[in-house]
Amino acid sequence: METQPLTAPPVILEKILQFLIPPAARETVVGDLREIYRGPSQYMTEALGTVPLVILSCAIRAANLPLLLLQGGLIYFCLVDLGAPSWHLGPVQAALATAAALTGLILCETYRRTGRPTVQRSIIDAILIAIVIIAFCPETLGRLNARAAGTPDFQMALQFVMLLPLAIPLLGVLRTLLIMQGDRELEDFGDHHDDAALSQSYPAFLRHMRLGLLWEALALLFFAVVGQVVLHIGLWFLSLCALVAGFLALISHVEPCTIRNAFALRAEYRRLFLHRQQSRRFLSWLWAAPVLTVIYENLIQAGLSTGRGVLVMIGSAALIAICFLIGSINRECAGRTQEKIGLLERRG
Amino acid sequence: MAPQTAIGQFEQVVLAAILSLNDGAYGVTIHAKVEALSGTRKVARGAVYATLDRMEDKRLISSWLSDPIKERGGRSRRYYRLEKSGARALQESAQTARRIYETIAQSWKGGAWKPNR
Numbered sequence: 001m002e003t004q005p006l007t008a009p010p011v012i013l014e015k016i017l018q019f020l021i022p023p024a025a026r027e028t029v030v031g032d033l034r035e036i037y038r039g040p041s042q043y044m045t046e047a048l049g050t051v052p053l054v055i056l057s058c059a060i061r062a063a064n065l066p067l068l069l070l071q072g073g074l075i076y077f078c079l080v081d082l083g084a085p086s087w088h089l090g091p092v093q094a095a096l097a098t099a100a101a102l103t104g105l106i107l108c109e110t111y112r113r114t115g116r117p118t119v120q121r122s123i124i125d126a127i128l129i130a131i132v133i134i135a136f137c138p139e140t141l142g143r144l145n146a147r148a149a150g151t152p153d154f155q156m157a158l159q160f161v162m163l164l165p166l167a168i169p170l171l172g173v174l175r176t177l178l179i180m181q182g183d184r185e186l187e188d189f190g191d192h193h194d195d196a197a198l199s200q201s202y203p204a205f206l207r208h209m210r211l212g213l214l215w216e217a218l219a220l221l222f223f224a225v226v227g228q229v230v231l232h233i234g235l236w237f238l239s240l241c242a243l244v245a246g247f248l249a250l251i252s253h254v255e256p257c258t259i260r261n262a263f264a265l266r267a268e269y270r271r272l273f274l275h276r277q278q279s280r281r282f283l284s285w286l287w288a289a290p291v292l293t294v295i296y297e298n299l300i301q302a303g304l305s306t307g308r309g310v311l312v313m314i315g316s317a318a319l320i321a322i323c324f325l326i327g328s329i330n331r332e333c334a335g336r337t338q339e340k341i342g343l344l345e346r347r348g
Numbered sequence: 349m350a351p352q353t354a355i356g357q358f359e360q361v362v363l364a365a366i367l368s369l370n371d372g373a374y375g376v377t378i379h380a381k382v383e384a385l386s387g388t389r390k391v392a393r394g395a396v397y398a399t400l401d402r403m404e405d406k407r408l409i410s411s412w413l414s415d416p417i418k419e420r421g422g423r424s425r426r427y428y429r430l431e432k433s434g435a436r437a438l439q440e441s442a443q444t445a446r447r448i449y450e451t452i453a454q455s456w457k458g459g460a461w462k463p464n465r
Binding site: 025046 | 374376394395397402404407411412413417424425429
């Protein structure tokens with residue numbers, strides 16, 4: 001029987017430590033603690049003096065303050081402005097809920113995986129989300145249409161429920177396409193990013209990033225005005241978009257730092273990748289916010305007030321599917337960024 | 349010239365440790381060196397990691413991962429090196445410390461004070 005070498009900590013202790021330490025620092029810190037292992041009690045003492053500060057440090061590093069404030073704004077206004085009269089939140093309740101959501105976001109960011117989700121995980125996600133839709137819709141149908149059996153609405157709702165299982169392969173295919181695109185992108189990055197190529201492409205990379213940010217700022221402003229005029233989303237959306245556009249314009253004008261060596265250049269690329277990914281994730285939700293708002297107001301709220309279950313069902317299914325897609329795209333892109341960062345870190 | 353980054357006392361000690369360790373500066377060796385430089389004071393390992401993270405964000409140091417090492421359970425070491433701005437900040441701190449030392453020595457000349465070695 002194979003035995004554990006005496007110089008290694010007990011497997012269970014190491015597993016607990018691996019679970020507690022955020023992925024960004026896991027390999028280094030767990031490896032260092034194993035290297036100095038002298039016994040279980042010494043290991044635990046060292047871990048107790050290390051883990052809390054490492055978690056705190058990773059959380060501080062992961063938190064992007066301006067972006068968090070904007071995310072807080074988006075969540076707060078969605079909570080205050082939307083919502084049915086039955087569960088409408090007051091300003092204080094909404095602020096507390098926003099604070100809780102932001103804490104959750106910081107924790108998610110701190111414990112973000114350092115790789116892309118696996119294919120198995122993607123398939124499980126698609127199945128779970130489809131099950132949620134399938135389980136939720138008949139429930140709504142039962143509640144709202146108890147008196148409407150036999151009406152055209154009821155028939156339509158039934159047909160809709162029967163079509164729902166098709167969502168599983170559809171969501172799975174979309175997710176697979178995302179994974180394939182990610183594979184191609186990473187292969188390309190791995191082939192063409194040695195020190196010389198990185199140094200050469202740095203000015204172009206910065207220029208491209210700045211232009212992208214400026215274009216997105218302009219597009220956001222335009223979208224916010226159109227959203228206000230055509231969709232009547234609310235002044236909060238216009239103000240938030242203007243704030244975000246200002247933020248994007250501001251970060252697009254940050255001067256490039258002077259890079260003196262390959263280590264500093266790789267560190268700079270890592271920083272830029274990470275910041276871009278954090279903004280990208282928030283922006284994808286901001287772009288989707290008006291669509292989600294329109295679906296909510298015109299289908300779910302309208303369906304609830306008129307007692308038409310089919311509208312609530314279609315609206316709910318659309319909301320869940322859109323949220324799933326945005327979440328998938330964000331997870332995939334974040335994973336890609338983390339893998340690029342990993343490649344850059346290992347080229348020392 | 350790039351603006352000077354202000355660094356605290358603990359950061360000075362960590363920077364000095366990285367400087368003295370050359371290419372061998374990673375978590376374990378940096379912590380050992382920091383404890384040696386701090387005298388009798390015990391230094392929490394987590395404080396060293398947090399300081400390294402902070403200084404990397406300030407662009408005073410940079411890091412990279414080694415190849416996986418068997419003795420660490422196949423995990424890599426994260427090595428650190430001083431950047432130009434880090435070296436400059438350390439130099440400035442050393443000059444300030446020297447000026448303080450000279451001022452104290454001058455004020456207390458006559459053998460009333462001898463710094464511990």
